[in-house]
Amino acid sequence: MKRNWWKILSVVLLVYTVLAGLLWDVPRLSILNETIRALYFHVPMWFTMVLLFVISGVYSALHLGRWGSAAKTDLFAVSFAHTGVAFGLLGIFSGMIWANYTWGSPWHGDPKQIGSAVSLLIYLAYFVLRASVDNDEQRARLSAAYNIFAFVAMVPLIFIIPRMTSSMHPGNGGNPGFNMYDLDSTMRPVFYPAVIGWMLLGVWITSLRIRLRQIENKLEEYEDGF
Amino acid sequence: MKMVSKLSLLAAMLVAFPLAAQEVEMADSMRADGKINVLVAIILVVLAGLIGYIVLLDRKARRLEKKLEEKN
Numbered sequence: 001m002k003r004n005w006w007k008i009l010s011v012v013l014l015v016y017t018v019l020a021g022l023l024w025d026v027p028r029l030s031i032l033n034e035t036i037r038a039l040y041f042h043v044p045m046w047f048t049m050v051l052l053f054v055i056s057g058v059y060s061a062l063h064l065g066r067w068g069s070a071a072k073t074d075l076f077a078v079s080f081a082h083t084g085v086a087f088g089l090l091g092i093f094s095g096m097i098w099a100n101y102t103w104g105s106p107w108h109g110d111p112k113q114i115g116s117a118v119s120l121l122i123y124l125a126y127f128v129l130r131a132s133v134d135n136d137e138q139r140a141r142l143s144a145a146y147n148i149f150a151f152v153a154m155v156p157l158i159f160i161i162p163r164m165t166s167s168m169h170p171g172n173g174g175n176p177g178f179n180m181y182d183l184d185s186t187m188r189p190v191f192y193p194a195v196i197g198w199m200l201l202g203v204w205i206t207s208l209r210i211r212l213r214q215i216e217n218k219l220e221e222y223e224d225g226f
Numbered sequence: 227m228k229m230v231s232k233l234s235l236l237a238a239m240l241v242a243f244p245l246a247a248q249e250v251e252m253a254d255s256m257r258a259d260g261k262i263n264v265l266v267a268i269i270l271v272v273l274a275g276l277i278g279y280i281v282l283l284d285r286k287a288r289r290l291e292k293k294l295e296e297k298n
Contacts, residue, residue, distance in 0.1 A: 023266065029250060
């Protein structure tokens with residue numbers, strides 16, 4: 001129970017997010033109206049995705065630097081990338097629903113939309129690469145190198161290019177940042193706990209994937225032994 | 227004099243801002259009716275179900291790990 005405190009924290013924060021996110025006051029802004037509350041659910045998907053991709057990239061770097069068990073760093077890298085893609089897809093689809101109501105159509109060709117879609121495709125190619133190499137060590141090393149490139153490509157696609165062009169996302173292309181939402185910072189006390197809650201959930205799901213794969217690997221060792 | 231006019235401008239802005247903000251259409255009647263609670267309850271049930279499922283998976287993984295440890 002002591003080791004699982006962060007899982008309980010995740011559940012508490014997510015329940016708080018739903019309660020406060022739907023019931024508390026938010027700034028009254030035209031066009032956005034009540035959809036401003038999507039900030040508590042759509043944006044944390046991206047924050048979580050970026051965190052999971054960062055952890056995945058760190059394990060890939062550790063793998064290339066021969067730090068720790070090679071099988072373990074490879075398993076951690078692929079598992080975190082896998083959940084990261086899942087959160088990214090949730091971010092894309094939730095964003096399309098939000099865009100449909102505030103921008104007028106689900107796909108606007110907004111630089112940030114395109115950038116996030118392209119970086120998700122880059123990460124999907126990571127799994128294609130892994131599936132196409134049979135040798136375990138080769139797959140681990142090749143995909144670790146590719147994973148670092150994927151992360152390096154994601155940073156300009158999501159964080160830099162949308163800020164240099166005219167993106168409709170807040171904080172990009174001359175649009176004001178979060179200040180547009182939380183004029184009186186009424187949203188911060190919900191938004192930041194929401195981000196932490198979703199991030200912990202992402203790590204939790206990833207840890208389950210890792211543990212099940214480790215159990216599977218051990219079972220295979222036993223089968224080989226007899 | 228200048229100071230006074232600046233202050234009065236500030237006061238006017240402070241008073242006018244909430245008034246202008248009130249005109250933005252929000253789901254006020256839905257909140258007044260208490261129907262928002264229906265939404266909150268439904269989303270919480272879905273969230274509880276999904277998290278409960280993850281907890282069950284977590285416990286299943288723990289059981290399997292213990293089983294493997296005993297084998298060793």
